[in-house]
Amino acid sequence: MTSGLRRGGGLAGAIRSRLWPPETATHARVHDGLTVFAPMWAVAMLFSLADNPSTFIGRDGPALFLVGWTAVLAAVALVIRPRLTWLLGLLAAALILRYALLAPVASNNKTITLFMNTGILLVLAQAAWSQAEPRRELVYQHLRVIARGLLAVMYFYGIFHKINTDFLDPNVSCAVMLYAPLARPFGLDGNLFGRYLAIYSTFIIEAIAIAALYWRRWFAVGLILALVFHYIIPISAYSWYMDFSCLVFALYALTMPPEAQRDFYRSVAGPLRRVRGWFGNAALPLAGGLLVAAAWVSAMIVATDYPERPLRMFYHSTFIMVWAMFGAVASVLMTRAALEHLPYRGAAQPRQPLWLHLIPLALFVACTSPYIGLKTESSINMFSNLHTEGGETNHLLFARPPYLFGYKDDVVEILDSSHPYLLHLKARNERMVLYALKDVLRRYREHWVTYRLNGLVEEEVTHASFPAFEQPSLLERAFLIFKTVDVRRPKVCTH
Template sequence: MMASVIPFLNFGPRKLSNVRSLAYTYDGLTAFTPFWAMAAIFSIAGDVYSLIGYKGPAYTILSWFVVLLSLLLLLYPRRTGILLALVAVSLLLYGLRLPVASNNKTITAVMNGAILLSAALLYLKTGGRAAIDRTAVYSQIRVVARALLAIMYFYGIFHKINTDFLDPSVSCAVGLYVPLARPFGLEDNLFGRNLAIYATFIIEAIAIVALYWKRYFAIGFILALVFHYVIPISAYSWYMDFSSLVFALYVLSIPVPASKQLYGISLEAANTLREQFGRVGTLVPGAVLMVFAVAVVMLLTLAYPEPTFDMVVHSVWILVWSVVGGVAMIVLTYVALQNLPCDNVSAPRPPAWVYVLPGLFFLSCLSPYLGLKTESSINMFSNLHTEGGETNHLLFSSPPYLFNYQNEVVKIVDSSEPYLVQQSRDGKYHILHEIKKQLRWKPEAWVTYVKDGETVTRATAATLADEMPSLLERKLLIFKLVDFSRPKVCTH
């Protein structure tokens, strides 16, 4: 019997007794797809305004398609077509969002690009005469996933080698530590603050080594799981999308014996639910959890009235992550411990292209030092400063710019846009590229600013027409607000 005979719904007194007798074979891609679907859902949940139409119909339609395809992938994890549809729609949404500040969305886009490219090349290789080889896709994209994790951890260390991240009064590591330590009265403990800073370097360094030390991969894997499970619970920022992405990439990266065991556990859990409810049973725990989380948060709003909409949404999803992420962490930790030490399984030599996408991504993350973008370079929560020809990085006396964007720092004096004036009053400066983009989006707006000691009065899209950034610049370059204060406080 084949898995396709499982009915979609099976509510009622008659339960399925033959689900476990269906023909299943190990499929590494099937072990991965539920995690990828959940990562997509957490990512969309973090951009709730796109779901409710605030950003326009294109965003809304694509966002809901991502949700729908993610749910379908949870129901049908072996359907290659659904996975590729989710990947394609996610890439379309990413393209619509460009320029994108989010690091996790950029990593996701690179991974989605690898999945789509792998499937396309394998399809063309057969001349379209055979189904896409899922085993080959899995073998290829797991190389990309491991490389992306290594790059993420490398820059997670490299960008933080700066004076302000090492300063316990402003370090972003302390920003994460404080809400976790506050219930114990340890938020001001200097030892705890310094421990948070240096533990970040240690954990990420171990994670890099363990990614390629397959026999003892579990050491870094378990440390990373705990770390990425905890940080969203701190509520310091919306970390659920990032942590769920990391979990999914790890599922691709773990050695094959561990992947097989994870597949078996997942299949057993899915079959138990399918016996009770049919195929839709795999969604039942999530639906129950979502209802429970919403109910708890709504009750809490009675005790703590007038919460913001964003706070309510964030609280609901923290509760969801606490359970979903916790279960995933426990299962993956169990799998890792069962495979410690892990037998090494030889894999076929991957095609050269699997190193191209991670290589390009690695180079793009050097952007802050080259005078290019200061967002989406794995420099989130790093306290890094590279603008205006100066840097707090300990390995550079000044950033080795190859491009001039970050030299064009301006101070807003006045504007038709109140938020720009407020940002300036808060002590922030702007990269001129960002001002030009905003004027282009709103041609009737004007800005008076100071650049290199000279005041430019009531600049508009018309007066700067000859200097407007090209389409490629607008889509690929995005810059943070500039903060010259020292020590530099933590921002995203």
């Protein structure tokens, strides 16, 4: 924060000087890059954990119950004590274990989180092994490389997967599905210009975001556009996007230049010190609890006018309001810090080891899976309208997907079944890749299905109908997860 922003007389100046006190030696002593990243990452993980409330009441088994609560307690403790590096490692380890217990995981957000948490553990282990000093500075510099690379991969595939005929169609585009709820209160949800603007602005914003990640002089342009973009997405209420947007905020807080990050830290640290002085270390958890409680009460008050809505919707609405408040404060303060360094004229950071790029590279390779015949979920193709099953695709750069594996060659049409889920797919006229059907029958061995494949009907097929070598292996079950196949054309937005 510049001194000019702190000036001011009267009551406003007094309040500002109390909440944002002048820079002191204490500020410089306690700030480092991880002090900013750690609590924001912890909050992002709390949003992510809140997406699966059933695990916290033991409904999904004791292992997930214990690991989930360990992650929650580690995240809360990290918000309170962000300088305890081991808490960051504990949170990362708990979330990696939780991902393994839940595998296969369809969520793109949780997959990006997995790669970052893996990076955190590897960097912490390398720093402990090398015994380099100052250790936290080394960890900070290494994690910046990983975070920037993951953001670049995310934005690259955010563009690449959407280069298809149906995302560009204003009648079915997923961009329009996100735009419409936001524009409906203004009567603009059907506006053709607005729909095309939503489609093409997605490409423009994400392209600028990639360029700005590696163009230090104008980093603030990409950061500010990304903050606005990711702040708005969860408020559309189309899906549970709070964890995704918050993890992007946290990664940006880590990758922004150290001088801007330091200003962001100072804008937060002063008020928090005042609050802690009044209420002690319990102030932050208490404030977070009151924020969630206030959002829940607000959602329940609104719910009295919509008694037919499911409880899950009110739960979702609660966290949308929590995000609306938390995200607004974070985006304003990060924008303010970034603008103070636009254009950025600081020195280049020291070169970092090449092995750090292996983690973003692994995510990049994993996200090619829809085209090479592997999984269609968890490959950053959310809200892209992309389809690549059955040797066909709507992607404009491929006449046919360049399959290296055959998991998606065979697409089956469900004709009848004893399992409710398969009957549900039949009613919706959705199909499945044969591998996914085999996995359903493996998990529900008492059930049968009749399906059509390549014009041939197979009747009352069970798990035992397939030889052992055709059954999904443990490794396949852990990593391969496929969307159901929507045969409507143009392909509507599913997720």
